[in-house]
Amino acid sequence: AQTVTQSQPEMSVQEAETVTLSCTYDTSENNYYLFWYKQPPSRQMILVIRQEAYKQQNATENRFSVNFQKAAKSFSLKISDSQLGDTAMYFCAFGPISNFGNEKLTFGTGTRLTIIP
């Protein structure tokens, strides 16, 4: 079974600064996906970024980028030039490579990020 650990329950940063959210995971699988989801106060789950484990290149989406260290089983999210709209709960999640089986996402416990004006 997979586990996902987010060791920072809460973080805060000044607007326009850079912040890094940490995530570690444990799995015996070699191929899989990792995700960061954002949950603003509206409660909607929004996909921020996705990383395929077989790709060495770190994924980036505008101000969001990841540092994926497969051997260390680490998957951190960096938010550059943080904005007030980035205030949210962030969840790291592990997703298996589908083999027509359960595509369950295994989530971490979340990091509540507050951007301070």
Added chain:
Amino acid sequence: EAQVTQNPRYLITVTGKKLTVTCSQNMNHEYMSWYRQDPGLGLRQIYYSMNVEVTDKGDVPEGYKVSRKEKRNFPLILESPSPNQTSLYFCASSSVTGEMNTEAFFGQGTRLTVV
């Protein structure tokens, strides 16, 4: 617009009164799933369905039932709700391609309180 629709968004009920939370998706996805979100625990899978008439338990299935009579709908049923089922519930769907875990689309969430 591609979406997953849950209803209701908020529900307060009493212990033992049967309830159903509906979930519908318009993307023709094969895979659908229910999660519950609790503080300090993240999201945990309750049940999932790989296609019509195919359902199976997730990590926390006790006290819940599901059905998948149509591809687009995947209701969550609480036959006899108890206070420990007070939680935030999410329905999610994705397309099964056989090779990749595609993006999961989530509903808006249902805040359930059982008193």
